[in-house]
Amino acid sequence: MKNIVNTFSILVTERCNLACTYCHFFAARGKKDVRRDIPDDLFDVYTSFIKYFAENSGTEVTYRFSGGDPTVLGDRLFDLAGRALKKIGTKPYVLTGGKCIDQTWIDRAKPVISHLFISLESPLSPDRGALKPEETMRIIKKYNSPDMPLLLGATVLRNSDFKNLYEVCRIVYEELGQLPNIQEINYLPYESPTDEELNDLYDNLRRVVADFHNKAPLNLFSYISPEFTSLHNKKQVFLSDMDMDNSFKMTMDNMDEMLKIITDYQWVNYPAVKCDKTDCEWREGCQRIKWLWKQPSPTISADKKFADYCRFKKTVNAAFYDALYPNAVA
Numbered sequence: 001m002k003n004i005v006n007t008f009s010i011l012v013t014e015r016c017n018l019a020c021t022y023c024h025f026f027a028a029r030g031k032k033d034v035r036r037d038i039p040d041d042l043f044d045v046y047t048s049f050i051k052y053f054a055e056n057s058g059t060e061v062t063y064r065f066s067g068g069d070p071t072v073l074g075d076r077l078f079d080l081a082g083r084a085l086k087k088i089g090t091k092p093y094v095l096t097g098g099k100c101i102d103q104t105w106i107d108r109a110k111p112v113i114s115h116l117f118i119s120l121e122s123p124l125s126p127d128r129g130a131l132k133p134e135e136t137m138r139i140i141k142k143y144n145s146p147d148m149p150l151l152l153g154a155t156v157l158r159n160s161d162f163k164n165l166y167e168v169c170r171i172v173y174e175e176l177g178q179l180p181n182i183q184e185i186n187y188l189p190y191e192s193p194t195d196e197e198l199n200d201l202y203d204n205l206r207r208v209v210a211d212f213h214n215k216a217p218l219n220l221f222s223y224i225s226p227e228f229t230s231l232h233n234k235k236q237v238f239l240s241d242m243d244m245d246n247s248f249k250m251t252m253d254n255m256d257e258m259l260k261i262i263t264d265y266q267w268v269n270y271p272a273v274k275c276d277k278t279d280c281e282w283r284e285g286c287q288r289i290k291w292l293w294k295q296p297s298p299t300i301s302a303d304k305k306f307a308d309y310c311r312f313k314k315t316v317n318a319a320f321y322d323a324l325y326p327n328a329v330a
């Protein structure tokens, strides 16, 4: 099953040095109440389990540090990464907003961290609480190297910004030679798109795919249409969160039981789509969805959210298909 990748996301800190207004992590918890760093004993349980899973699951395994922003841990981040490397035999990668990245940080990270994903704001409508996109792109251009790749993390677009999608992609590609990793705003701050916003999304996305699919990997709306957005990566990726509350109740003594639970959890994380539209042209790629499309948000019911998923799916898939097969007969 080496075509399946299990990625474990260890939440190493709840603290963050940015204040993005759309942040789902703090929207769910309230920023004042979340200031914990991972305790050493829980970290050791998690890394022991990742090693056990890599040796016994028959799948490819990667792991990452997330938060909050892991870089707020300072020197402790490198200590944790070194301990994990020694136990698991591979380096973690790190998700960050990029604020702490400089030459000193890069030099400390290289022996124990494999690469970074740095979030990037839309250059046309940056969030006031995030790092300015010009600064993020400056950091990536300055410090990216083969032995410490700095890759683009998520660029979240509000529904009202779908009309700027093509321009956002063009600007980032011209600066960095890669396309942004575009995500809709989801989780708690989610809002339903209007028909006009979905029309903007179709028009812009079709142009992006047509103009860039031969130039750079596409990672556009992967929570909606992984079958199209993984054109350059044929592997099925499952993500399991290892949180500060040890929600799985993992211990050093229940690794075998946990291996079964985590394997089943993949399907909890990607539940089956229950849809009776047997004539839908996108049905084959619409068997399972990421769990968040079945969750209500404060103002949107679960049924409405799923109906929106269907609208998004048809829009995104049509844009990809029409761009990749412009001469196809309907």
Ligand code: SF4
Binding pocket: 273, 275, 276, 277, 280, 281, 282, 283, 286, 310, 311, 313, 314
């Ligand atoms: S895209 Fe919508 S109609 Fe088509 S299979 Fe998925 S949920 Fe059903």
